[in-house]
Amino acid sequence: MKYFAPVLLVLSILSTTTIAQSAEFIPPGKAFNGPDRTITWRPWQQSPENEFRFRTGDRYLGRAVWEHYFGFEQNRSSSNAIKLSLIRLENQDVGEEAILQAGSRYAIFKVLNGTMTAHKGVWTWTAQEVH
Secondary structure (H helix, E strand, C coil), X not given: CCCHXXXXXXXXXXXXXXXXXXXXXXXXXXXXCCCCCCCEECCCEECCCCCEEEEEEEEEEECCEEEEEEEEEECCCCCCEEEEEEEEECXXXXXXXXXXXXXXXXXXXXXXXXXXXXXXXXXXXXXXXXX
């Protein structure tokens, strides 16, 4: 029992040494190519019908893999329910749809894509009023 504390101390020192060996130092001025935990959003754009606005965003996950986001927000003054469907990024179908309405005015769609870089690709969608 009297050797328990020194053994624990040695083990904790060894484990911190292995953690430090796997860390990567990035000198000032060098680009960081690791994963990014934040989404880079572009400015909002207004829909032609003025019922909602939308914007796109990207997040780099590392190893040339990207997440692409498509966000919608219904205007507070709008009382219509709007169905968003047939959402695609280039040739990749999102496979989901959403309805913007009072109480649920926001929708965000995400596409994981390893072949498309940030800020590339055209989003398409269909928006129709639901009665």
